[in-house]
Amino acid sequence: MLRVLQTFSSIDRCKCCYRSRLPGRVPQVRQKDGTAYYAGLQVCGNQWCCPICGAKIRAARALQISAMMLAWIARGNTCLLLTLTLRHSWDRLADLCDDLSAAMSYTFSGRPWRRARDAYAVRHYARTYDVTHGAAGWHPHFHCVLWVEGPVDDATVQALEDWVWDRWSTWFVRRRAHQPNRRVGIDLRRCGTAQVGAYVAGIKSSAGDPAALEVTRWDMKRGKGSRTPLEILADLGAHGEDRDLRLWRDWERAMKGRRWIQFSRGAQRELLPDPDDADLSDEELAAREIDGEPVLELSAEEWLAVLTVEGRCRLLEIVETLGAEAASRYLLWCMDRAGMEHGLRPP
Numbered sequence: 001m002l003r004v005l006q007t008f009s010s011i012d013r014c015k016c017c018y019r020s021r022l023p024g025r026v027p028q029v030r031q032k033d034g035t036a037y038y039a040g041l042q043v044c045g046n047q048w049c050c051p052i053c054g055a056k057i058r059a060a061r062a063l064q065i066s067a068m069m070l071a072w073i074a075r076g077n078t079c080l081l082l083t084l085t086l087r088h089s090w091d092r093l094a095d096l097c098d099d100l101s102a103a104m105s106y107t108f109s110g111r112p113w114r115r116a117r118d119a120y121a122v123r124h125y126a127r128t129y130d131v132t133h134g135a136a137g138w139h140p141h142f143h144c145v146l147w148v149e150g151p152v153d154d155a156t157v158q159a160l161e162d163w164v165w166d167r168w169s170t171w172f173v174r175r176r177a178h179q180p181n182r183r184v185g186i187d188l189r190r191c192g193t194a195q196v197g198a199y200v201a202g203i204k205s206s207a208g209d210p211a212a213l214e215v216t217r218w219d220m221k222r223g224k225g226s227r228t229p230l231e232i233l234a235d236l237g238a239h240g241e242d243r244d245l246r247l248w249r250d251w252e253r254a255m256k257g258r259r260w261i262q263f264s265r266g267a268q269r270e271l272l273p274d275p276d277d278a279d280l281s282d283e284e285l286a287a288r289e290i291d292g293e294p295v296l297e298l299s300a301e302e303w304l305a306v307l308t309v310e311g312r313c314r315l316l317e318i319v320e321t322l323g324a325e326a327a328s329r330y331l332l333w334c335m336d337r338a339g340m341e342h343g344l345r346p347p
Helices: 002-008 053-074 093-107 110-119 154-176 193-199 210-217 229-240 244-256 267-271 274-279 282-287 298-309 311-321 324-335
Strands: 028-032 035-039 077-086 124-133 137-148 186-191 261-263 293-297
Touching: 002 093, 002 229, 028 186, 028 311, 035 311, 053 077, 053 124, 053 137, 053 267, 053 282, 077 093, 093 124, 093 244, 093 267, 110 137, 110 154, 124 229, 124 244, 124 267, 154 186, 229 244, 261 274, 267 274, 298 311, 298 324, 311 324
Parallel strands: none
Antiparallel strands: 028 035, 028 293, 077 137, 077 186, 124 137, 124 261
């Protein structure tokens, strides 16, 4: 997927991800729990487009949200999961996202929101984008977690949903002369510890419908009759269709400069078990290296050879399945294939 991205992307930073070495570092292959990965390389930190950086950022944020929810629920409070969506549209994705952001700001700001926030005891929130594309066009929507003080009964959940929908739909009626469909436009439900814990226990799995996964891991979803942006990228790599290239470029342009996740002020510092994690940016999360066991160190010539023959994924596969000795032989093959001179590689 990274090779496909770097073939078709218009974003220079993405084209350099996991290609250029960090200053003063040499490329390494490390391994942890049977999984091989690279260290010592520059990353793009693009949460929207990069299949590696995006997955790292979303997984880290999902664990943060899970920890915040579990700690909040353990104190006898309630977490609610809110989804707000637009109808599918063939409009430009950037225009749809602009409308979504404006409607979100209208709903969750100003005096009306402050009164509702106090009335329903909403302490904090976190919201993320989720976008798919199907036969009817782009489908952007927001997922939000609401941290509510104390227990919440069904009547309160329904009343809060009614209030949110009234504000949300009012924006579209006033600004776009369009009445959204409530049946598919909003969903508000409780999140229990079992639901959140299921995600914490199985973070690498797409099974189930846990709240943190719903909020953060759109890259792991499989739409019914629709595709996530990374599925569009995968199809572009497999089939090379111009339509998929246009969709991918539309995605890159539309999401430039947008914030993927937004927390209410003070939410992370108050609710995270480790407050220091509250200051980590998405770029820092993407650049964070796992403490695995070093398996190989690659010279500058060896790394150039691996890049030349597009062997980055294959090298990791060999380390995982056949071990370091076979990987060393593969490096010699890469240098031969790239037309580079080499001596015998030390074991």
